[in-house]
Amino acid sequence: MTTLAPLYPTHQPRKLKVATVSLAGCFGCHMSFLDIDERILELIEHVEFDRSPLTDIKHVGHCDIGLIEGGLCNSENVEVLRDFRKHCKTLVAVGACAINGGLPAQRNHLDLGEILQDVYGSRTGMSAGSAIPNDPELPLPLNKVHPIHEVVHVDYFLPGCPPPADAFWRFLTDLMAGRTPHLGHGLMHYD
Amino acid sequence: MSTSTATPDASFTLDGEDVPFRPGETILQAAQRAGHYVPHLCWHPEFHPHGSCRVCTVKVNGRAGAACTVQAAAGLAVESSTDELNAHRKTLLQMLFVEGNHFCPSCEKSGNCLLQATAYEAGMEGPHFEEFYPDRPVDASHPDILLDFDRCILCELCVRASADVDGRNIFAIAGHGIDTHLVVNSPSGKLGDTDMTLADRAASICPVGVILPKRRGFAVPIGERRYDVKTVAEPGNQEAS
Ligand code: SF4
Ligand code: SF4
Numbered sequence: 001m002t003t004l005a006p007l008y009p010t011h012q013p014r015k016l017k018v019a020t021v022s023l024a025g026c027f028g029c030h031m032s033f034l035d036i037d038e039r040i041l042e043l044i045e046h047v048e049f050d051r052s053p054l055t056d057i058k059h060v061g062h063c064d065i066g067l068i069e070g071g072l073c074n075s076e077n078v079e080v081l082r083d084f085r086k087h088c089k090t091l092v093a094v095g096a097c098a099i100n101g102g103l104p105a106q107r108n109h110l111d112l113g114e115i116l117q118d119v120y121g122s123r124t125g126m127s128a129g130s131a132i133p134n135d136p137e138l139p140l141p142l143n144k145v146h147p148i149h150e151v152v153h154v155d156y157f158l159p160g161c162p163p164p165a166d167a168f169w170r171f172l173t174d175l176m177a178g179r180t181p182h183l184g185h186g187l188m189h190y191d
Numbered sequence: 192m193s194t195s196t197a198t199p200d201a202s203f204t205l206d207g208e209d210v211p212f213r214p215g216e217t218i219l220q221a222a223q224r225a226g227h228y229v230p231h232l233c234w235h236p237e238f239h240p241h242g243s244c245r246v247c248t249v250k251v252n253g254r255a256g257a258a259c260t261v262q263a264a265a266g267l268a269v270e271s272s273t274d275e276l277n278a279h280r281k282t283l284l285q286m287l288f289v290e291g292n293h294f295c296p297s298c299e300k301s302g303n304c305l306l307q308a309t310a311y312e313a314g315m316e317g318p319h320f321e322e323f324y325p326d327r328p329v330d331a332s333h334p335d336i337l338l339d340f341d342r343c344i345l346c347e348l349c350v351r352a353s354a355d356v357d358g359r360n361i362f363a364i365a366g367h368g369i370d371t372h373l374v375v376n377s378p379s380g381k382l383g384d385t386d387m388t389l390a391d392r393a394a395s396i397c398p399v400g401v402i403l404p405k406r407r408g409f410a411v412p413i414g415e416r417r418y419d420v421k422t423v424a425e426p427g428n429q430e431a432s
Contacts, residue, residue: 096296099317101324106294109326150321157317161296185422188311190295191302191413
């Protein structure tokens with residue numbers, strides 16, 4: 001018996017484009033993401049990475065999913081975040097810092113000028129002529145650190161410090177399958 | 192059905208299930224005794240109800256009321272785990288989180304915290320609202336006990352424990368509206384100027400990470416703590432302190 005050729009051309013689903021970035025974060029979330037280990041091979045059957053520390057692409061293109069690690073502590077963070085929002089259909093706040101500012105936000109009850117002065121001006125052991133860095137290339141620090149949902153609309157939050165690898169996996173497989181991501185007990189963690 | 196002193200018809204329904212009660216019990220007391228979970232923060236089985244956090248709000252015959260203060264009565268139809276009530280609970284939790292400074296990764300209470308566990312159970316993935324980042328300095332004046340006001344949810348459990356159990360009246364709530372805050376009853380306002388001890392009930396009652404023993408950290412690793420192992424909804428695990 002001969003096998004019939006399909007009547008219609010078979011449709012290979014397009015790979016989803018995913019971009020990731022670390023703003024005011026520590027890259028811990030990215031490291032935890034990589035802890036999905038060999039499942040990354042299955043993942044790249046379904047997704048293609050755009051801008052990300054994994055690809056070294058510098059500018060985000062049109063993407064299906066944007067994963068944002070870290071909050072906003074300087075003007076560049078805000079620009080990059082807005083660019084991601086513009087280019088990503090679904091934007092995800094990943095980890096404690098993106099979600100509520102996290103560790104960097106511990107400076108929020110201190111005066112920024114005083115912190116800079118303490119660190120670069122009056123600390124003991126500083127070499128003569130030390131001053132607060134003011135190279136125009138440096139992004140200006142924000143007065144306070146902010147979580148990303150205070151600046152752009154965020155579609156989903158993936159909590160944890162960092163979110164466990166299994167939480168990344170559950171979240172992404174749910175999202176790719178068109179389900180509302182649901183972490184449930186054991187994967188939902190704020191610590 | 193009934194093994195207690197309750198008469199056979201002394202029951203109400205909670206989300207359609209019969210819950211027997213003893214005379215004088217509130218809806219929350221009876222529900223918890225029967226193994227049901229009604230989310231709550233300021234209620235604790237050892238203390239008089241306070242009715243302030245509103246997280247236990249249920250609908251009793253269609254009208255909203257705090258399950259910790261409404262008396263159980265035969266034939267009541269109580270709704271608790273409905274989409275509408277659970278959505279309201281999540282909003283209350285999100286407001287509590289942004290009003291304080293809740294950086295769980297650096298909090299010794301993480302994993303043992305009732306606020307956090309209740310938020311997990313409510314499926315609270317993010318804060319939704321803008322953070323207040325209030326300035327609430329730590330009180331480290333006591334030799335054995337630390338007060339980190341960043342995390343206070345004003346449940347008044349420490350106030351009740353200190354007054355009703357310890358007989359010391361060390362804590363009180365002052366101010367009103369958004370300025371409501373916990374104060375220490377001592378001339379300097381510092382805990383170091385009180386006679387509080389680690390053996391006081393008030394030293395162990397805080398359901399969140401405000402009143403903490405000093406020099407105790409990571410005795411149980413993150414990931415193996417009370418609410419890492421079992422959810423807050425499970426019978427026997429509904430109180431953090
Ligand atoms: S008190 Fe609870 S919710 Fe607040 S920071 Fe500590 S663990 Fe997190
Ligand atoms: S310190 Fe703890 S027990 Fe006291 S009111 Fe605040 S949250 Fe409640």
